[in-house]
Amino acid sequence: MIPTHFYLALSAILFSIGALGVLVRRNALVVFMSIELMLNAANLTMVAFARQYGLQSGQIFVFFVMAVAAAEVAVGLALIVTIYRSRQTIDIDDMNRLKG
Amino acid sequence: MTFELVLFFILAAIAVATAVGMVLSKNSVYAALYLVTNFISVAIFYLLLDAPFISLAQVTVYAGAIMVLFLFVIMLLGAEKIAPELNWRDMAIPLVLAAALMVEAGLLFVQRFSQPFTASADGAAFADPMSMSVTLFVDYLLPIQVTGVLLLVAMVGAIVLSKPEKKGQA
Numbered sequence: 001m002i003p004t005h006f007y008l009a010l011s012a013i014l015f016s017i018g019a020l021g022v023l024v025r026r027n028a029l030v031v032f033m034s035i036e037l038m039l040n041a042a043n044l045t046m047v048a049f050a051r052q053y054g055l056q057s058g059q060i061f062v063f064f065v066m067a068v069a070a071a072e073v074a075v076g077l078a079l080i081v082t083i084y085r086s087r088q089t090i091d092i093d094d095m096n097r098l099k100g
Numbered sequence: 101m102t103f104e105l106v107l108f109f110i111l112a113a114i115a116v117a118t119a120v121g122m123v124l125s126k127n128s129v130y131a132a133l134y135l136v137t138n139f140i141s142v143a144i145f146y147l148l149l150d151a152p153f154i155s156l157a158q159v160t161v162y163a164g165a166i167m168v169l170f171l172f173v174i175m176l177l178g179a180e181k182i183a184p185e186l187n188w189r190d191m192a193i194p195l196v197l198a199a200a201l202m203v204e205a206g207l208l209f210v211q212r213f214s215q216p217f218t219a220s221a222d223g224a225a226f227a228d229p230m231s232m233s234v235t236l237f238v239d240y241l242l243p244i245q246v247t248g249v250l251l252l253v254a255m256v257g258a259i260v261l262s263k264p265e266k267k268g269q270a
Contacts, residue, residue, distance in 0.1 A: 020198035021122065024191050030131050063236065082262060
């Protein structure tokens with residue numbers, strides 16, 4: 001059996017890499033993918049704790065997080081497509097005006 | 101070293117390497133493919149953690165549906181190489197911040213949860229799809245219906261947002 005804190009350390013590493021991606025990348029799509037990476041790291045933590053304490057609720061919550069992530073990706077990508085149509089760019093440094 | 105531990109370290113290496121590759125790759129298509137590999141390795145972690153249902157949901161929802169959407173949008177926009185190259189000088193502060201976050205989270209976890217892990221004896225039994233479905237559709241009935249409404253709203257929202265603008269409006 002693998003100790004739970006191995007999983008916790010791994011998900012801490014993955015979460016930090018995702019945060020780094022959000023901070024350094026300027027391409028909105030890659031920033032979005034980094035957010036997905038962070039969601040995944042949090043899910044891994046929840047499943048690890050679900051096993052440690054023998055509770056199903058952790059896995060159920062991971063299921064809900066996946067559903068919310070799917071909804072978020074659908075709306076977010078539609079937003080990116082719309083921004084690209086009006087601006088011809090998805091560089092997040094250029095998205096500095098509220099007016100379309 | 102047991103077989104599980106060897107598997108864990110190989111998978112962890114793959115997961116971290118693909119995550120770093122995703123952040124550093126210049127082409128968004130490669131970033132998406134790195135992320136798919138990362139999601140699949142995380143799915144195998146879920147199998148190791150006695151969560152077969154979540155593991156398959158991960159493969160179908162994340163590695164399947166979500167990443168197909170990403171690849172579709174990347175290729176629709178022709179956005180493979182839109183963003184400028186990474187500038188290492190600009191990365192100094194984010195690197196320090198991310199390293200601080202990693203150390204902080206790692207210390208917190210290890211300090212709080214380093215007591216020896218005791219597996220529940222019925223490890224494989226507690227999360228089989230049968231009992232998962234009972235929990236999901238009996239104890240969490242309202243949340244799952246709210247989730248269904250949320251997905252519907254997201255679908256309508258995505259259609260409305262990506263609808264082409266009519267002339268004279270906008």
